[in-house]
Amino acid sequence: MEPNIFSTYRDWLEHEKMPKGKKAALVAAVELFSDTGFDGTSTVQIAEKAGVSQATIFKYFHTKQDLLLAIVRPVMENFFPKYRDDFFAKMSQFDTLPELIRFIVSDRYQFVAGNVEVIKILFMEMMSNVEIRQLFGKIVSSNDFHFLSEMLGDLKRTGQLRDDIDAAGLVRIIGGQIGIYLVQSHFVPAMVHGDERDLQLISDQVIRTISK
Template sequence: MEQAFEDLNDWLMTSEMPFGKKQVLKAAINLFSKQGYDGTSTAQIAEASGMSQATIFKYYKSKEDLLLVILKPLIEHLLPVYGKEFAKKLSQQDQNLANMIHFIVQDRYSFLVQNKDAVMILISQLLINQQIKDNVLQKIVDVKDIFEQNVWLPLKKTGELRDDLDVAGFLRIVVSQIIFYFIQTQRISIADEKTIQIGLKQIEVSILRAIEK
């Protein structure tokens, strides 16, 4: 049965893995997000997790292997294509472009916030880690058909999209604005919920101006 991934911590808690392995992952996520990957040592992860470095290397070949294990589920579910559940929710929106963009912006921003520590790790690594970048690009290629079926076709059926807009252009417009706003609200200027919603509404308006006829 297909599961909709929402929260990395819930994934950790429900995954069938040894307690020590989970503790190492939780400690690594917390430290990587606060200190950066390069600024965190396995000794610090061991101390924060209550496990020995020997235990860490029992489960993970290297610190980079640990990083990849943390980011894999996030990369798998970052795009709104985890299938039937998202498509069902999208189809329940009134079939006009404004309502569908509202749902996509709210849903993806919520996903980023729920997984903010891991997302900040991913964003930082995308700038410097070629393997992570390749993994993300490969995932985009892998899910292209699913995205077109679940998201792009319903948007096109509204008849409100610009004729010259393609999938890649749509993703650039939407993803860049949501991620930048996420970074702003989580790292640059922490805002209250009311202010965040005002900002999200402004993003929706900006996206609509860029993609509608």
């Protein structure tokens, strides 16, 4: 059986079985929330961009907050890959810490880059939206640390990982580097030099930080 790989929100949405009006509302909301923010976007604007009525939006989403959650939840749930068998099969091909880190950084950056609109929305709302923060915390604490412990185990088998690096620290280090790069590439493009070179630099920085 092929792994159920979530690559991008738009691709996932395209293949989801749902009414056209609901799908159109989600696509429109992604674009508007990303451009003008959740608070700066009205359901009237979403309805106009989607080519549907406000009644259609509220038929599928009771509130604008429900619409927001329908956008960010799938991306949050898949930030730590659900296709773990495929992911760890690829990790097993590498024997050294540098090789593993370069694979992880590249794989997760491709996910972030493919979902840049939703990631941008998520970053903005994490600062002010209590429900989004709670949802993210719940997802991380309930399901994904099993995935993270497996990934940490793979890094430890190299014998090159610092003893004081745990799963949470690994997420902060790798996620922080990718997040900063994403911000730079969209808001200060003069600071970036191209994905290939910059991902190599990010990987090298992570390796220096977590190596013995």
